[in-house]
Amino acid sequence: MRRETLSDKKQRKDFYINAFRRTISCLLGSVILNLLLLGVIHNRILHKPAETFYTSDGITAPIPLKPFDEPNNSSTPLLENDPLEEMTVRSIPQEF
Numbered sequence: 120m121r122r123e124t125l126s127d128k129k130q131r132k133d134f135y136i137n138a139f140r141r142t143i144s145c146l147l148g149s150v151i152l153n154l155l156l157l158g159v160i161h162n163r164i165l166h167k168p169a170e171t172f173y174t175s176d177g178i179t180a181p182i183p184l185k186p187f188d189e190p191n192n193s194s195t196p197l198l199e200n201d202p203l204e205e206m207t208v209r210s211i212p213q214e215f
Contacts, residue, residue, distance in 0.1 A: 173181035191197055
C-alpha cells in the first residue's frame with residue numbers, strides 16, 4: 120500500500136508540474152506573439168509609403184503629381200491660371 124501511495128503522489132506531482140509548465144509555455148508564447156504583432160503594427164504605421172496624388176480635368180487621363188516636402192512659399196504659383204472662358208448660362212436639366 121505504501122508503494123501505491125508514493126506512486127500516486129508522484130503522478131499527482133508530475134501532473135501539476137506538467138500542467139504548470141504547459142500554462143507557462145502557452146503564456147510565454149502568447150506574449151511573444153503579441154509583441155511580434157505589436158511590432159508589425161508599429162512598423163506599418165510609422166513607415167507608410169509616400170502617397171500618390173493625381174490631377175485630372177475629367178476629360179484627360181489622370182496625371183501623377185509629385186508631392187513636396189514643404190509648402191510653396193514663393194511668389195510664383197506652381198500651376199498656371201485657368202483660361203478665362205465666356206460666361207455662358209447653362210441650365211440644369213430637370214427630368215420628372
